[in-house]
Amino acid sequence: SRPDGSAMVYAASTTDNPGEVYWYEDGQSTAITDLNSGFSDSVSLVTPEHFTVPFDGGHVDVWVYLPDGEDPVPTLLNIHGGPAAQYGWGFFDEFQVYTEAGYGVVACNPRGSSGAGRDHLRGVVGTWQSDDPPDVIDVTAALDGALERFPRLDRDRIGIMGGSYGGFMTARMTARDERFRSAVAERGVYSWTSFTGSSDIGQWFPNGYLETSLIEDAEAVWKASPLAEATRINTPTLIIHSENDYRTPIEQGEQLFGVLMANGVTTEFLRFPGEGHEMSRGGSPKHRRERFEAILESHGRHL
Template identity: 40%
Template sequence: MYAFNFDESTYSRLTSFNAEYWDNHYLATPQHIQYESNGDMLDGWVLLPQDYDAKKQYPAILDIHGGPKTIYNGVVYHEMQAWANLGYIVFFTNPHGGDVYGNEFADIRGKYGTIDYADIMTFTDLVLDRYAIDRARVGVTGGSYGGFMTNWIVSHTDRFAVQQRNAKISNWISFYGTSDIGVYFGPDQTGGSPFENLEAAWEQSPLKHAHAIKTPLLFIHSEEDYRCPIEQAMQLFTAVKQNGVETRFVWIRGENHDLSRSGRPQSRLKRLQEITTWMNTYL
């Protein structure tokens, strides 16, 4: 904990509860990257493993935020730091649809999986070109909107060796009227209710493109997730399972949409262990 003096623009440290922990653990400093995509300047960050050596080849994990109207920045994200400590290069960005850059930038209604997908692929290309990454060992993960986007990504490219997603949407049609976010969210985001514009809702659903998925998938979903109901995960899991794709479903009881943030410690630990084991297996 720090105290900030607004008059002098200075701060002083008040506590050091974790000093002993950090004496034995590595804290990666985010490397900030700006790049152009779809006519705008975007921000991204990269975490490098300890003693990074550009002559080596490292596995990497792309992490996609939820929302979509949220952001990433250069603060400490525990799970990303955990992966960096295990030797992964971790990278993350703010694609179109996110916050801070203005309402026009954030408005991807009716365009899910288009400019946002292009932004993420542009950033991925940049990171792969700039850092010592083994292109055959790159994974992608995300939750909520990030879970939607990971599903979209692996149904539109095979460049990722493994995928993990949690708390996501796979079918905008069955999502209609079943989420605690309210009945208007789906139609607003896709360009109309299933009754008004069925094709738009289906075209923007990862489930429609499930036949193209070949990437090993890990599903983690909370039983009491009423924001993105668990049936959303079950549908895509069933589809890829029937298609012979390597997959695993982790059903978390007693947790909701906020599992990764406010879930019980044992549940959050279970989630991170499952993700890390899955990544280690395929990367």
Template identity: 60%
Template sequence: MRPDQLAELRIPSDPRVAPDGRVAFVVTEVDLAEDRYVRTIWLWDGHRARRLTRGPGDTAPRWSPDGRRLAFLRADDGVAQVAVLSLEGGEAETITDFALGVDELAWSPDGGRIAVVATTWTDEWDGLDAAERRRRPRRIDRLPYRADGRGWTHDRRRHLWVVYPDRTEDPLLVTPGDFDESQPAWSPDGSELAFVSARHATRGLDPGNQVWTVPAIGGEPTARVEVGIWSHPSYDPAGRLHVLGIPDPDRHPDVAPLWRLDDDGVPVCLTGHLDRSHVPFVPPIAPAGPRWLDDGAAFLTVEDRGTIGVLHLDADGEVTRIVDGPRVVTGIDPLPDGRGAAMVVTTPTRPGELWWWSPDGERRLTRLNDDVVAEALLVEPRPFTIEHDDGVVVDGWAYLPPGDDPVPILLNVHGGPATQYGYGFFDEFQVYVEAGYGVVATNPRGSSGYGSAWMRAVVGRWTEERPPDLVDLLAAVDAAADAFDRLDPERVGVMGGSYGGFATVRLLAADHRFRSAVAERGLYSWTSFAGTSDIGAWFDRAYLRMDPVEGWATRWAASPLAVAHRVETPTLVLHSEEDWRCPIEQAEQLFALFVKKGLETAFLRFPGEGHELSRGGSPRHRIERFEAILDWHARHLR
């Protein structure tokens, strides 16, 4: 696959099934001439899939309970509002006008109301024009005060509102106050809403939050569970509240099973025995809660050893895997009776397509990417394992170009670290294979998809000379070269973003076998990250287990910058200027050290981009990024 073929991909997401079996879903395409993405709502009507809305910023389709109307988010001017389209004819009508837009929406069970999460200015900043907002000094009294992908957050709040599709009543603010809310869910009788909000004294200093309920007409919210790390509240048909998450806010990272919240406030774990998580956080995979059926059963996605499959959880708590195999399900929504479900499925050689699942089998409903699949060079991964002397076994995959000639090794390190590589479509690997590299990927200790102990194996270990993840990554190069004769162990490059950038510099300092490196959007100094990142107030304590006020020696000892003087490999440093997850000061420090050391290096800065450049940055920037990476590796590995 060539970098420019990004513009040929059509990526489906967020499938939603109407009561009669029709499926609404989002398709994202690239408009390279305008350097933008075009997102439209499509409809599969039982016979064919067709574009339903014009875009360019239509997302989040949600059926009314009777299936006659479709609500969605429309962002014509970059600010999303709720639009409602009658499937019986006519144009979509925009029904909201919030200053900073709407992020989420959910129909009430009777179809007469829609709960939304809308962002509005705080009193101090409301009514100011754009010039005055740019000029005014910012008085900040809390952490965090900005977020990656969103920018400043101290001057606005995300609140829960109820709006009316027929616009007969004004929008109702359900949750006023100095807090933010998200993820609304209606009770079956429509009398209350559940939502997620951090309102505890140490909010912002830890990843904790709570699930709350509030009368749908407004009132005092009630906390339904103690502070933990919770997401995706939902009600089963009997009105019992469920949530995904981790009950201990100091337990990040960990698997996030499904819990039932009984009236006594004590959560009951329903899927903890699986030792797997239901909330993958890698775009375009949308973290999804349970999809409830009329009989009290539910469909749930599950991460497992490089795959994402689907589970059926019956009303008695029995779990059956109904979708598995070497693939990744990025979204699923069933009929209320469970006799069918729409899902978006991706494999290493097939960008996402819409599929229909039933107890009798599966069938593909769309062929959005047939042309690019036919034209591009797309190769299947070849699995291998890394077997350590202590019995630890690590999964790995090699992507090899066609032919028999020796090829350079390009070790890729994923972000997170609590994410996973595996059996989904990943344009990065296919681009590097097209360029003639043997791509090696692995899920070292610290990754998700392998259970709690695996995910937490790196916690408190990064001050060590060779922590478990570093051992696994170095061993992956050797194991891949042993398994596949074409991989040339004398020509090895390494690259990674976020945690992958962090790991890349640590690998370069620990082992000088690498001839080329790209360190991207990485965390290089825990010392400054603690004060500049949007998660810096708690992420260091989660992984380093140090005192948040006095733990500076531990922060520095775990920093790649502390050992970067040992690096001898030519290294391209790549970063986005509006990255608030790993702010660009991280890359500035690393690049400055490399220049002072006399290392062959370059610094590529992307204006206007955030942490998600490689996945969601502007199309031109994504292509230019690929070209820069390929040029760097070609100069040192070819």
């Protein structure tokens, strides 16, 4: 950029373009690369619809991706990681893959997400032990709002999925809401109790969000864990975890798998050797393709 800020070069993507490099000057942006037009022209890319749902003191942003056509489509509720990540107006290959496969995708930024101010970001701190955490309320409201606004979304064929915090939420939502006919839980936290001793951030991350620790209040730490209510899960669930995940170690997925198996829930466990927490984004191309294939096969079987 120029020292006076009057011009700069930047990279940007949109929901239906993986990205280009742009020159900005005098209030105008001009693309200086054409890296992805061939790709964009060769596939069907979807631009989402956006709406908001209110809560006391704020609102939740929601996006809905729908494939071409007029027929009803199965619904996939996606929950991002973090929880301080966010969905937005950039390109996200996963949603395009799912819409191309014939699904309607619902995504939102519940309380706990970044991008909407400090209060929104910290809106889940100290709440995961409660019976009605605000993020569960927000995600439920986002799904309900999408189903009301977009009649093509099939209310009888709803799946849910997410990774990391999204995996944590997938397990919590399926324990609390019987609408889901299919679930994919990836690299999630399912027991804060064991996470404290096994994760590379286990000594501080749960303390910050739970506002207590395993030593101070083991009962509260356990109550905030999806495993504490996993016996209520009846949704067929695919659990995906990487063997070299140090952020949410694979023992987390193994514990959830064991509980679901013991309760007779239809469940599968897909392990990726040699991969870490970022496998879905930075893993080997072979494993990333296999992951997509497994997700689509699992949802396709149950939806």
